[in-house]
Amino acid sequence: MAKAFSFESGMNELEALVEALEKGELSLEESFKAYEKGVKLASQLKAVLDQGDQRIMALTESLSKTDITDEVTPE
Numbered sequence: 001m002a003k004a005f006s007f008e009s010g011m012n013e014l015e016a017l018v019e020a021l022e023k024g025e026l027s028l029e030e031s032f033k034a035y036e037k038g039v040k041l042a043s044q045l046k047a048v049l050d051q052g053d054q055r056i057m058a059l060t061e062s063l064s065k066t067d068i069t070d071e072v073t074p075e
Contacts, residue, residue: 007048014041 017038020026026034 005044005048007045010041010045010048014038014045017041 017034021031021034021038
């Protein structure tokens, strides 16, 4: 069973790939593979951020349609 992708774990993995590439200690083939994996991770991370942005926009839109002051009662 595949582990669920999380933004944090994806960022950590991408940072590790970038660090390994920057050190310059990988073979050419390993560098190609690391770069390819990094591009895929960046795409997945962008998708997560885009989904979050859509959720925020939907919440903001629904709040703007509702008069929040009517729902809050002072104690």
